[in-house]
Each structure stands twice: as structure tokens, then as C-alpha cells.
Amino acid sequence: MTLKSRPWLDLLMLGGLLGAAIGVFLTVASLRHGAPGIRVPSLLLAAGGVACVLVAWLWYRRRVTTPLHRVAGAIAAMQRSGQLAKLPAHDRDEMGVVVSGFNQLAKQVEEQRWRLGEQIVELERVNAGLDQLENLK
Numbered sequence: 001m002t003l004k005s006r007p008w009l010d011l012l013m014l015g016g017l018l019g020a021a022i023g024v025f026l027t028v029a030s031l032r033h034g035a036p037g038i039r040v041p042s043l044l045l046a047a048g049g050v051a052c053v054l055v056a057w058l059w060y061r062r063r064v065t066t067p068l069h070r071v072a073g074a075i076a077a078m079q080r081s082g083q084l085a086k087l088p089a090h091d092r093d094e095m096g097v098v099v100s101g102f103n104q105l106a107k108q109v110e111e112q113r114w115r116l117g118e119q120i121v122e123l124e125r126v127n128a129g130l131d132q133l134e135n136l137k
Helices: 007-033 036-081 094-136
Strands: none
Touching: 007 036, 036 094
């Protein structure tokens, strides 16, 4: 899966940052030069810019940061306890690919553990048979 381009998020961040910067600049200029008519619109522009940046940040946190923390937590839990963890399914975006890959790896580890357990049982059975043959000599 290829990474999805999200130009709207880039535009939201850029527009928000520019709006906030221009709004603050106009507000400071209006305070210095005594132009009270421009203060309210420039403050609204600054507030709108900050709101755009906040919305983009919240989206990023919900869609990227939180799922990554879940994956990191599951990895840490597996390292501590040796127990496999399965993460809840995620959307079909990049994080969905990461979570799905993690779950597939965990499943493969579980299957390999099971096969290894079966091989250990078989090896113990063969060793017991060899021990019996050794005792017959």
C-alpha cells in the first residue's frame, strides 16, 4: 500500500499558520499605529488560524500518534511478558497497514511457538526411545 497524500491537511496547517501570523502582525500594527478598525478582524484571523492548526493537530494525534502509541505499548507488553498481543483493526490507511502487519507478525510468532512446541514433544519422544535402546545394550 502506498502512503496516502493528504494535501488538505497540509493546506489546513499552512493556512492556519499564515492566518495566525498575519492576524497577530495586523493586531500589533493596529495597536502601534492606532487603527482600531482593523483590530477585531485581525484578531479573528489570528483566532481562525490557531483553530485551523488545532484541528489539524487533533486529527494528526487521533489518526497517527495514538495508534503508534498502541503499537509501541503492545510491543513493550510482549517484551515484558512474552505473551502475544493483538491490536484492534484499524482503518485502511497507513496506520491500518502498520497494525495489520503487527497482528500478522504476532500470529506468525504464535504459530512458530506452536510448531516449536510440537517439535519439542516429538524430540522428547525420540529421545525417550533412544534412552530405552541405550538401556537394552
